[in-house]
Amino acid sequence: MTYALYANMYCSIYFLTVLSMVRFTAIVYPFKQWKATSMRYAKIICAAIWLFVLAASSPLLSKEIAGYRNPAKCLDLHPSNTHRLLIMNYVVLIVGFILPFCTIIVCYIFAIKTLVRSKAPQCKKAACHKKALSAIIITLILFLLCFLPYHVLRTVHLILSGCSQANLPMHKALVVTLCLAAMHSCLDPVLYYFAAENFKARIRSLYRR
Template sequence: MEKKLVSLSPPISLSDVEPNGTSSNHHSNRNCTIENFKREFYPIVYLIIFIWGALGNGFSIYVFLQPYKKPTSVNVFMLNLAISDLLFTSTLPFRVDYYLRGSNWIFGDLTCRIMSYSIYVNMYSSIYFLTVLSVVRFLATVHPFRLLHATSIRSAWILCGVIWLFIMAISTILLNNGSELKGNVTSCLELNSNKVMKLKTMNYIALVVGFLLPLCILSICYLLIIRTLLKVEVPESGLRLSHRKALTTIIIALIIFLLCFLPYHILRTLHLIMWKAGKCKDKLHKAVVISLALAAANSCFNPLLYYFAGENFKDRLKSALRKGHLQKKKCSFPVCTQLKKETRV
């Protein structure tokens, strides 16, 4: 059961709460109609996200790792974002099983702890990678020579390492609480009523540092890019390639923020403010469930960013597809059979 609380960012002790909408009293939870809704909603949605996210991000990683003459810092950030998404989607089958079993966890305490940890590490690492990616695009467009060191490959890998370490370290608090035996079932990802006040405080910190600050930075980059484009004389053919890619990157990042992360952070905050043990607010709970699914779906939308705004991504993609086609053509069944015969002779 995913109590909305868990959505708190790195500093949040979320592992007890994901958008459940039920109290820590398991029997009381069973009386809430939201339980049936989650059982029907989560497995289908998580399965779709798993298939789409695993294929999209797995293939994107393959494309990014293809040898290319000119590596860029932008692709470094996108590669790390794709890795984060792929790691997260690999945990979704466990969630699907949990809800199909009526919120009964069978995979052990450690795995339960990792479930909460994974979704928030992915959520906030995605937010930071998208933000840094947009800032780098902006700097490379507006100050291409003055800030070359900030967009170097080495600096990109160092910054990615800092982001990973920062979010993973602060999120370790989510590993403190695991599964809990309640009656004849084992619950996981439920709200602990004894920690509501602590979770509220952590939620506000996560809301500001993990979401509002990056959103403000993204918005400022967008406005400054627009301002730059209005000042620069643009060729008749349209925007210069660098400007177009910078603008595309920021626009897609803003769409992901507004569609995937904004509803969840708003509803999570409302959920924590209005939550009371033993009371079921079905409409709010269902809204939180849907918003968490949208937050998880960011891993499905990010491959669109790679395709439309990635540096040389389309060229790498064509090269990878061409290589695969040639290998398949060379080794079609009759040919391979003939080659084997010739080798034996």
């Protein structure tokens, strides 16, 4: 269950990152034919993300690494695993959260700059701005609401688990943020609906059928 949860979480983060990169290329370089935006290469990229995350999360399948002190309790880490998990957490924090989040921020900064400098008619510019801003706002809300609190508290929890300062309120707060992190699965379709025209058209087509 732990393996499936984390694989799902970080696949979602990478998919949101790739979605931001695709929108960046579509806005900043609209007249270039990018292989990554074709259906074939999109499938390859999606498969690569799944394979990478599933392989990177595989250590969690080991009982020695992901083992809990009391299996009946959620996130009740075994003291002997704390140091190892803390090192893994720092790596995952950088590769799985900070780098994707920075990539999204940079992509949207340049995308907004391009839209502001655009010489298109005012009506078209307003429509582009509205669509880009909706994607930016929803993506940032997903990251800030679902992923940021959990990554911060998980790091603090692992640090405090190695000393006597670990307490019940911190543990309860971590469980709440873990629920928020899992909630992204419900919010992702909202982002896809507003950000992707193909997704929206297919949903409408299924509804009509």
